Amino acid sequence: MKFGIVVFPGSNCDEDCHHVAKxxxxxEADYIWHHDTDLKGADVVILPGxxxxxxxxxxxxLARFSPVMESVAKFAAQGGPVLGICNGFQVLLEAGLLPxxxxxxxxxxxxxxxxxxxxxxxxxxxxxxxPKGSVVKMPIGHMEGNYxxxxxxxxxxxxxxxxxxxxxxxxxxxxxxxxxxxxxxxxAGIANEAGNVVGLMPHPDRCSESLLxxxxxxxxxxxxxxxxxxx
Amino acid sequence: MTAITEELVREHNLSDDEYKRILExxxxxxxxxxxxxxxxxxxxxxxxxxxxxHLKKFPTxxxxxxxxxxxxxxxVDIGDGLAVAFKMESHNHPSFIEPYQGAATGxxxxxxxxxxxxxxxxxxxxxxxxxxxxxxxxxxxxxxVVRGIAGYGNCIGIPTLGGETTxxxxxxxxxxxNVMNLGLVRTDRIFLGRAExxxxxxxxxxxKTGRDGIHGATMASEEFAADEAKQKxxxxxxGDPFTEKLLMEACLELxxxxxxxxxxxxxxxxxxxxxxxxxxxxxxxxxxxxxxxKVPVRETGMTPYEIMLSESQERMLLVARxxxxxxxxxxxxxxxxxxxxxxxxxxxxRVVLFFEGRIVADLPAAPLSDxxxxxDRPRAPLASPEGPFLWQTEPEPTEFxxxxxxxxxxxxxxxxxxxxxxxxxxxxxxxxxxxxGDAAVIRVKGTKKGIAMxxxxxxxxxxxxxxxxxxxxxxxxxxSVACTGARPLAITDCLxxxxxxxxxxxxxxxxxxxxxxxxxxxxxxxxxxxxxxxxNETDGRAIPPTPTVGMVGLLQDVDKHVRMPFRANGDxxxxxxxxxxxxxxxxxxxxxxxxxxxxxxxxxLEAEKRLVDLLATLAExxxxxxxxxxxxxxxxxxxxxCAMQGGVGATVALDGAARSTALLFGESTGRxxxxxxxxxxxxxxxxxxxxxxxxxxxxxxxxxxxxxxGRGKPLVxxxxxxxxxxxxxxxxxxxxxxxxx
Numbered sequence: 001m002k003f004g005i006v007v008f009p010g011s012n013c014d015e016d017c018h019h020v021a022k023x024x025x026x027x028e029a030d031y032i033w034h035h036d037t038d039l040k041g042a043d044v045v046i047l048p049g050x051x052x053x054x055x056x057x058x059x060x061x062l063a064r065f066s067p068v069m070e071s072v073a074k075f076a077a078q079g080g081p082v083l084g085i086c087n088g089f090q091v092l093l094e095a096g097l098l099p100x101x102x103x104x105x106x107x108x109x110x111x112x113x114x115x116x117x118x119x120x121x122x123x124x125x126x127x128x129x130x131p132k133g134s135v136v137k138m139p140i141g142h143m144e145g146n147y148x149x150x151x152x153x154x155x156x157x158x159x160x161x162x163x164x165x166x167x168x169x170x171x172x173x174x175x176x177x178x179x180x181x182x183x184x185x186x187x188a189g190i191a192n193e194a195g196n197v198v199g200l201m202p203h204p205d206r207c208s209e210s211l212l213x214x215x216x217x218x219x220x221x222x223x224x225x226x227x228x229x230x231x
Numbered sequence: 232m233t234a235i236t237e238e239l240v241r242e243h244n245l246s247d248d249e250y251k252r253i254l255e256x257x258x259x260x261x262x263x264x265x266x267x268x269x270x271x272x273x274x275x276x277x278x279x280x281x282x283x284x285h286l287k288k289f290p291t292x293x294x295x296x297x298x299x300x301x302x303x304x305x306x307v308d309i310g311d312g313l314a315v316a317f318k319m320e321s322h323n324h325p326s327f328i329e330p331y332q333g334a335a336t337g338x339x340x341x342x343x344x345x346x347x348x349x350x351x352x353x354x355x356x357x358x359x360x361x362x363x364x365x366x367x368x369x370x371x372x373x374x375x376v377v378r379g380i381a382g383y384g385n386c387i388g389i390p391t392l393g394g395e396t397t398x399x400x401x402x403x404x405x406x407x408x409n410v411m412n413l414g415l416v417r418t419d420r421i422f423l424g425r426a427e428x429x430x431x432x433x434x435x436x437x438x439k440t441g442r443d444g445i446h447g448a449t450m451a452s453e454e455f456a457a458d459e460a461k462q463k464x465x466x467x468x469x470g471d472p473f474t475e476k477l478l479m480e481a482c483l484e485l486x487x488x489x490x491x492x493x494x495x496x497x498x499x500x501x502x503x504x505x506x507x508x509x510x511x512x513x514x515x516x517x518x519x520x521x522x523x524x525k526v527p528v529r530e531t532g533m534t535p536y537e538i539m540l541s542e543s544q545e546r547m548l549l550v551a552r553x554x555x556x557x558x559x560x561x562x563x564x565x566x567x568x569x570x571x572x573x574x575x576x577x578x579x580x581r582v583v584l585f586f587e588g589r590i591v592a593d594l595p596a597a598p599l600s601d602x603x604x605x606x607d608r609p610r611a612p613l614a615s616p617e618g619p620f621l622w623q624t625e626p627e628p629t630e631f632x633x634x635x636x637x638x639x640x641x642x643x644x645x646x647x648x649x650x651x652x653x654x655x656x657x658x659x660x661x662x663x664x665x666x667x668g669d670a671a672v673i674r675v676k677g678t679k680k681g682i683a684m685x686x687x688x689x690x691x692x693x694x695x696x697x698x699x700x701x702x703x704x705x706x707x708x709x710x711s712v713a714c715t716g717a718r719p720l721a722i723t724d725c726l727x728x729x730x731x732x733x734x735x736x737x738x739x740x741x742x743x744x745x746x747x748x749x750x751x752x753x754x755x756x757x758x759x760x761x762x763x764x765x766x767n768e769t770d771g772r773a774i775p776p777t778p779t780v781g782m783v784g785l786l787q788d789v790d791k792h793v794r795m796p797f798r799a800n801g802d803x804x805x806x807x808x809x810x811x812x813x814x815x816x817x818x819x820x821x822x823x824x825x826x827x828x829x830x831x832x833x834x835x836l837e838a839e840k841r842l843v844d845l846l847a848t849l850a851e852x853x854x855x856x857x858x859x860x861x862x863x864x865x866x867x868x869x870x871x872x873c874a875m876q877g878g879v880g881a882t883v884a885l886d887g888a889a890r891s892t893a894l895l896f897g898e899s900t901g902r903x904x905x906x907x908x909x910x911x912x913x914x915x916x917x918x919x920x921x922x923x924x925x926x927x928x929x930x931x932x933x934x935x936x937x938x939x940x941g942r943g944k945p946l947v948x949x950x951x952x953x954x955x956x957x958x959x960x961x962x963x964x965x966x967x968x969x970x971x972x
Contacts, residue, residue, distance in 0.1 A: 051386040
């Protein structure tokens with residue numbers, strides 16, 4: 001069981017994901033430099049948070065051209081589980097592995113705080129350990145998390161159950177006040193058609209230990225471990 | 232060749248005496264490049280010429296100190312083969328001119344100071360002082376500074392764990408932006424800024440050199456006249472956090488994988504290539520030869536003068552071992568950074584600069600710093616505010632609850648998540664205590680340890696009494712760190728004052744330094760790094776004396792850290808320390824009475840030391856449910872904060888000889904509010920007695936109201952929810968009113 005963590009110039013949460021996979025879960029974990037095309041036999045690929053290429057131009061817009069992304073696309077097409085967290089989600093959107101795009105938060109400022117999300121889809125390799133409909137608390141930290149897509153794409157995502165997480169209040173109600181960035185229909189995370197590629201703005205890597213005040217995020221990584229074990 | 236005229240010398244901010252000294256050192260006239268170099272190296276910012284004689288009073292050594300002042304950052308041993316490197320620095324003048332870039336490059340500079348030492352930066356704090364929100368340009372400054380700190384720190388992936396923000400008219404014309412960073416380094420991998428080994432290559436890495444920031448160090452050593460801020464804009468540097476991220480990762484990879492390949496490294500901060508080359512040669516007693524034609528430049532036609540004095544950001548100078556040069560360059564090239572051999576180390580003791588084949592400067596290295604001017608500037612006798620004070624005779628307010636609400640809603644006390652919510656404070660997954668607590672706490676991965684950090688100073692105390700104000704800054708920072716359960720290790724500082732050529736300003740400076748030094752000595756926390764920012768004046772008005780202290784403490788077991796919020800119904804509340812009849816320089820007087828009025832509260836450093844020891848011991852023994860330092864707004868505000876953060880009420884009865892206003896809102900030093908399970912009461916009481924700290928049982932946690940009685944009389948009785956709503960919403964409201972949002 002091996003996690004491969006892609007490192008773009010400007011990735012910041014590569015070590016945080018490595019820490020969860022290796023130190024907390026006891027799995028193998030390796031960094032994959034963005035110039036490499038060899039995924040080093042990873043069973044799960046994580047695109048971590050950060051500011052790949054400084055987010056210059058637009059978050060993820062340059063990173064999608066990194067050589068490693070071709071290998072990630074191939075891996076995903078073969079059904080390999082891919083998780084994009086925050087900036088990683090933005091890269092997946094820019095690379096076309098997930099539909100839609102990000103705009104700057106509606107408050108026009110960077111937002112770092114805890115949010116609540118309702119689990120809408122428990123059938124992905126990253127959410128199987130969360131009961132559907134349950135509420136999860138995770139921190140966010142981003143400037144461009146205002147998810148958007150044409151209405152027909154949003155309809156299709158909802159119809160096909162590909163909205164994985166929605167921002168909600170602590171009681172699970174999806175309200176405008178609970179939406180930290182203005183994301184369309186409160187969408188915090190989505191999956192591709194096959195369900196093996198998941199992107200989300202909140203950071204499960206930042207809430208995987210009780211010492212940090214919250215360990216609800218580790219289930220995303222544990223879900224991947226159990227999904228692979230039963231495959 | 233440009234003739235060196237008197238006018239040119241003056242334009243370089245050099246006095247007649249200083250120019251005479253240059254002629255003496257050289258035995259000839261300098262050329263323009265050399266004059267520029269002297270001007271930068273002897274600027275107040277680089278030479279500490281007005282402050283040096285006083286800074287000698289600081290205790291700078293201790294059993295844990297690995298590196299004291301004089302390097303890029305101080306380094307302190309935390310055991311397990313690890314150390315922390317930290318420093319605080321000001322970016323006041325640039326931030327006043329261009330707030331976003333000024334603050335951003337302040338962050339960039341302090342990060343380079345830390346990772347240059349071989350440390351991975353782990354946490355930043357900032358201390359911000361603004362004028363009144365309705366002062367000219369102030370809303371633009373507040374917004375720009377916060378965005379700038381966020382823009383740089385978030386992008387590079389180093390958490391900003393908060394700090395402190397104060398608003399006062401004394402900063403209307405000069406805001407202060409002090410930034411602190413702390414990094415973690417292996418004790419066997421500490422790097423210093425020394426040019427060692429004749430023949431070794433001198434390598435330039437990072438961004439190309441542009442025309443930005445030329446003479447930034449000199450600018451930071453002058454006062455402003457009105458409107459001048461606009462004209463100075465070209466001297467402010469522009470930050471590129473992405474390049475700094477690459478530079479940081481490349482350096483850290485180099486330090487880790489090619490430890491023996493480099494003999495010294497230094498960041499190009501103030502005075503750029505000038506200070507880095509002269510200081511590296513000076514420290515090692517060596518010399519360097521540089522070919523400025525080889526320096527990567529951003530535009531054509533740059534002169535040697537411009538290249539030497541540019542303060543373009545994200546650049547480093549390092550010395551590699553000759554036989555390992557290729558390995559060093561390869562790492563920088565992997566990160567797609569410029570890395571060019573621009574010269575070599577010599578044993579001549581001179582810095583010789585070439586440009587297009589000719590020598591453009593030839594100066595002795597050491598004398599530029601060793602023989603830099605040192606001034607013991609005249610000081611006026613300090614005029615302490617003398618009583619009787621109005622607050623001692625005026626009637627007490629009738630509605631104390633209303634006073635509490637007003638203080639909680641004042642910009643200085645109100646919750647500041649509008650600021651720290653824009654900073655990524657969780658990246659690196661070490662944040663144990665987020666912003667809003669007494670001190671930030673991070674864990675050290677791979678160990679059981681934790682590091683607590685706090686930046687602190689009460690400028691209003693310093694206005695009333697700079698000596699006590701300086702001492703209290705250290706004591707309060709130590710207390711805050713101890714409230715989390717940490718024991719103080721060492722401090723860094725950033726001493727912000729007005730024009731040192733004014734005897735009254737110099738007197739403030741000297742007294743504050745003495746206060747800090749005395750407190751550091753008693754509390755066993757030496758000064759390991761720091762920065763001085765003078766000439767914080769506009770139109771002849773100096774800022775309040777603001778010696779910011781950055782305290783670092785160590786928790787042996789981070790699992791035992793203590794937090795501020797009240798926790799459980801039925802827990803008991805006690806006040807540690809003594810409440811005196813003091814109301815001078817308090818938030819109460821400023822907010823409720825609208826007056827800056829003395830005197831500064833008293834400080835008993837021995838008592839502070841006992842309290843710090845008690846708080847850390849209580850935490851280590853696991854006896855506490857919560858702890859919170861009593862400072863701005865006094866006991867009432869401290870109790871309210873514990874209750875609001877915990878979302879629970881409290882019933883408290885205060886006793887003592889102080890008048891009711893002082894009981895509630897007086898800012899007597901050396902106090903903390905703690906809560907604990909009833910079963911721990913005798914243990915807490917006994918330990919307090921044993922450590923010699925006054926213990927007053929005050930009340931209990933529970934309900935949904937904050938009720939405070941004073942000597943049996945009900946003074947405050949407010950719903951905690953309502954207080955919390957006010958406290959959390961007030962700062963945003965003030966910004967909205969000032970049109971910042």
